[in-house]
Amino acid sequence: MSTFQIEGGYKLNGTIEPQGAKNEALQVICATLLTNQDVYIENIPEIRDVLKLIEILGKLGVQTERIEKGKYLFNASEINIDFLKTKEYAELAASLRGSIMIIGPLLARFGRGFIPQPGGDKIGRRRVDTHFIGFQKLGAKFEFDADNHWFSISAEKMKGTYMLLDEASVTGTANILMAAVLADGTTTIYNAACEPYLQQLSKMLVAMGAKITGIGSNLLVIEGTSGLKGCSHRILPDMIEVGSFIGLAAMTASNITIKNVGLEHLGIIPASFRRLGINVEQKKDNLVVKDTEHYEIDSYIDGSIMTIADAPWPGLTPDLLSVFLVVATQAKGSVLIHQKMFESRLFFVDKLIDMGAQIILCDPHRATVIGLDRKHCLRATNMTSPDIRAGIALLIAALSAKGKSTIHNIEQIDRGYENIDARLNSLGAKITRL
Numbered sequence: 329m330s331t332f333q334i335e336g337g338y339k340l341n342g343t344i345e346p347q348g349a350k351n352e353a354l355q356v357i358c359a360t361l362l363t364n365q366d367v368y369i370e371n372i373p374e375i376r377d378v379l380k381l382i383e384i385l386g387k388l389g390v391q392t393e394r395i396e397k398g399k400y401l402f403n404a405s406e407i408n409i410d411f412l413k414t415k416e417y418a419e420l421a422a423s424l425r426g427s428i429m430i431i432g433p434l435l436a437r438f439g440r441g442f443i444p445q446p447g448g449d450k451i452g453r454r455r456v457d458t459h460f461i462g463f464q465k466l467g468a469k470f471e472f473d474a475d476n477h478w479f480s481i482s483a484e485k486m487k488g489t490y491m492l493l494d495e496a497s498v499t500g501t502a503n504i505l506m507a508a509v510l511a512d513g514t515t516t517i518y519n520a521a522c523e524p525y526l527q528q529l530s531k532m533l534v535a536m537g538a539k540i541t542g543i544g545s546n547l548l549v550i551e552g553t554s555g556l557k558g559c560s561h562r563i564l565p566d567m568i569e570v571g572s573f574i575g576l577a578a579m580t581a582s583n584i585t586i587k588n589v590g591l592e593h594l595g596i597i598p599a600s601f602r603r604l605g606i607n608v609e610q611k612k613d614n615l616v617v618k619d620t621e622h623y624e625i626d627s628y629i630d631g632s633i634m635t636i637a638d639a640p641w642p643g644l645t646p647d648l649l650s651v652f653l654v655v656a657t658q659a660k661g662s663v664l665i666h667q668k669m670f671e672s673r674l675f676f677v678d679k680l681i682d683m684g685a686q687i688i689l690c691d692p693h694r695a696t697v698i699g700l701d702r703k704h705c706l707r708a709t710n711m712t713s714p715d716i717r718a719g720i721a722l723l724i725a726a727l728s729a730k731g732k733s734t735i736h737n738i739e740q741i742d743r744g745y746e747n748i749d750a751r752l753n754s755l756g757a758k759i760t761r762l
């Protein structure tokens with residue numbers, strides 16, 4: 329377990345550029361399994377989860393070559409499907425959530441797939457029913473080994489059909505979409521998730537020869553084809569990193585320019601920070617966060633306390649609520665943070681309370697934050713990162729707190745943020761990796 333030691337209380341200054349999007353990378357890297365031709369992907373973030381997925385693909389027989397930083401070539405012409413039966417695969421795949429998206433492509437191309445119960449963050453129940461119900465609708469046979477938490481799926485040939493997903497699952501939609509592009513006939517997916525990650529995956533599949541309409545909406549229509557070709561694809565900037573940097577600038581009262589953010593793909597994120605009173609200016613494709621000494625949380629038109637809640641895209645992503653929460657602790661005013669999707673993602677507030685933040689955890693989904701308006705700063709402390717986004721929120725809190733804090737289990741942060749200590753140190757932060 330590695331640790332960050334943070335000497336906080338300093339203002340930061342300068343320009344930072346977001347990495348490629350983790351959650352898009354996990355989808356499009358899995359899509360390389362759909363063809364026996366070369367696929368080039370650029371702007372791949374070299375973070376723990378993504379590198380682990382590339383390792384799994386490599387062990388599965390995919391030829392993977394790092395052409396330069398962030399640019400990789402994948403060729404899945406030879407696949408060793410038996411690797412899926414090994415203990416090594418079980419351990420690797422169980423350690424990251426995104427690995428579940430190898431199932432759709434493998435089912436489409438080789439007629440079968442196996443996966444252990446996927447891992448990822450400990451943020452509450454994370455069901456995968458949507459994925460397997462979708463595959464079953466396409467004609468696949470599903471089995472669950474409850475003793476070993478092992479899912480298997482097989483199909484001679486899948487047939488397109490209409491399906492209404494029980495929830496707009498992000499990885500579920502990606503998985504079903506990747507299975508449907510090689511099925512016979514037309515598949516219609518209603519209540520599809522439609523975040524930029526899925527739009528990007530769809531565009532990549534179209535570049536490979538798939539026929540998909542409705543991209544960007546919750547109604548996808550896929551005309552199955554018999555084979556897909558290679559392509560080149562570039563991953564978007566990571567919107568969760570962009571949001572994390574906005575939060576960092578506000579909390580540390582810093583002036584920071586976030587460069588090349590992919591503004592048109594950020595949806596409601598900048599506007600939601602503005603509702604916390606943060607000055608987020610747009611300059612071409614950059615966001616400038618400044619004059620953050622004081623910021624005041626908006627209220628609703630009738631004067632009642634505002635809620636910041638997550639919702640499926642184009643609503644606010646749940647992955648940024650931890651950052652919104654920490655930023656609200658130094659705002660003027662109060663806000664209710666409502667994490668609707670995940671059940672155990674707000675427990676990290678205990679640490680912020682220890683640091684002097686005024687927060688009432690109403691229940692596992694809701695926390696009321698009463699902003700301090702910088703009347704006093706947070707106290708430095710010793711903490712452990714429970715999940716990737718709580719981890720970045722605690723790092724932001726530690727950077728704002730005067731004195732030395734430590735954060736253990738920073739592997740959780742490294743899962744999703746590339747070289748975060750060096751990048752923030754270049755803005756004037758004092759983070760040491762122990």
Ligand SMILES: CC(=O)N[C@H]1[C@@H](OP(=O)(O)OP(=O)(O)OC[C@H]2O[C@@H](n3ccc(=O)[nH]c3=O)[C@H](O)[C@@H]2O)O[C@H](CO)[C@@H](O)[C@@H]1O
Pocket residue numbers: 351354425426453454455495496497498499500521640645646647668669670
């Ligand atoms: C690898 C990856 O891409 N992970 C992301 C993906 O996870 P993932 O695809 O696993 O998440 P899902 O979209 O399936 O669902 C996330 C949670 O939200 C609930 N839910 C979902 C849809 C809905 O309409 N109503 C609802 O309540 C689900 O029950 C689940 O608890 O999407 C999540 C939701 O944006 C993000 O937090 C994860 O970072």
Ligand SMILES: C=C(OP(=O)(O)O)C(=O)O
Pocket residue numbers: 350351424425426447448449647716717744
């Ligand atoms: C929850 C997240 O990741 P995963 O779904 O991979 O656990 C996240 O990126 O915030």
